[in-house]
Amino acid sequence: MADSFLSIRDLTLHYGGSQILNGVDFDAAQGEVTCLMGTNGVGKTSLLKALAGTHPRSGGDYDLDGQSIGKLKAFDLARKGVAYVPQGREIFPFLTVQENLETGFACLPSGERKVKDEIFDLFPILKKFLQRRGGDLSGGQQQQLAIARALVSNPKVLLLDEPTEGIQPNVIQQIGGTIRILKERGNIAIVLVEQYLSFAYDLGDAFVVMERGAVKLSARKPELSLEKLTASTSL
Numbered sequence: 070m071a072d073s074f075l076s077i078r079d080l081t082l083h084y085g086g087s088q089i090l091n092g093v094d095f096d097a098a099q100g101e102v103t104c105l106m107g108t109n110g111v112g113k114t115s116l117l118k119a120l121a122g123t124h125p126r127s128g129g130d131y132d133l134d135g136q137s138i139g140k141l142k143a144f145d146l147a148r149k150g151v152a153y154v155p156q157g158r159e160i161f162p163f164l165t166v167q168e169n170l171e172t173g174f175a176c177l178p179s180g181e182r183k184v185k186d187e188i189f190d191l192f193p194i195l196k197k198f199l200q201r202r203g204g205d206l207s208g209g210q211q212q213q214l215a216i217a218r219a220l221v222s223n224p225k226v227l228l229l230d231e232p233t234e235g236i237q238p239n240v241i242q243q244i245g246g247t248i249r250i251l252k253e254r255g256n257i258a259i260v261l262v263e264q265y266l267s268f269a270y271d272l273g274d275a276f277v278v279m280e281r282g283a284v285k286l287s288a289r290k291p292e293l294s295l296e297k298l299t300a301s302t303s304l
């Protein structure tokens with residue numbers, strides 16, 4: 070078992086009076102892809118929002134690299150290295166690709182605000198389309214832009230919410246290749262919410278299956294087979 074880098078204990082989250090997460094325990098290691106699975110509405114997106122700080126946590130402990138960060142809000146979590154690629158990508162349609170990438174800088178000191186060449190090595194299409202508006206890109210290109218925008222902040226944790234949703238098969242393979250490269254670099258803990266099971270299983274090292282706001286199964290490959298994962302997620 071790899072060392073836990075990101076650790077959540079007994080996390081709870083509410084929307085108004087509705088309790089959505091009921092004491093979630095969750096770990097993710099650097100250099101690994103930890104897949105967060107489960108049917109629609111079990112709370113996967115809510116868990117990512119809690120990790121990114123875009124929705125307040127109601128309770129629980131949250132540690133990153135041995136430091137307690139449970140009290141921090143989204144901007145400070147981003148400064149600590151937590152990057153979030155939300156479901157639906159949420160790129161800015163009227164900003165250019167370059168400007169979209171620059172929005173990822175907000176949490177960095179001014180001396181570090183540069184898009185490194187390695188981002189364009191991962192996503193060459195973005196270099197070609199730097200002056201194109203985000204809204205004029207295809208869905209797959211927008212997904213690449215959303216991941217690239219998260220990477221410009223040099224994150225330690227990358228939270229990806231359904232990156233294959235609505236994307237053509239050839240681009241899905243490209244995105245899978247990019248996630249694999251990031252994992253092999255070994256310095257990012259990648260948390261992947263994904264309904265596309267074989268894609269997730271192929272990339273994943275550890276799997277957390279949720280049910281009604283709680284963890285139903287936590288297991289690692291190779292002990293967990295694709296068949297068992299499929300059965301436990303009921304997808």
Ligand SMILES: Nc1ncnc2c1ncn2[C@@H]1O[C@H](COP(=O)(O)OP(=O)(O)OP(=O)(O)O)[C@@H](O)[C@H]1O
Nearest residue numbers: 084087089107108109110111112113114115116156
């Ligand atoms: N802003 C909100 N206000 C109230 N309830 C919400 C809000 N967002 C989500 N919910 C509810 O919280 C529950 C968990 O939703 P969440 O989006 O986290 O699930 P999910 O597992 O990511 O589902 P999906 O795969 O459909 O995205 C659902 O019952 C949903 O209706």
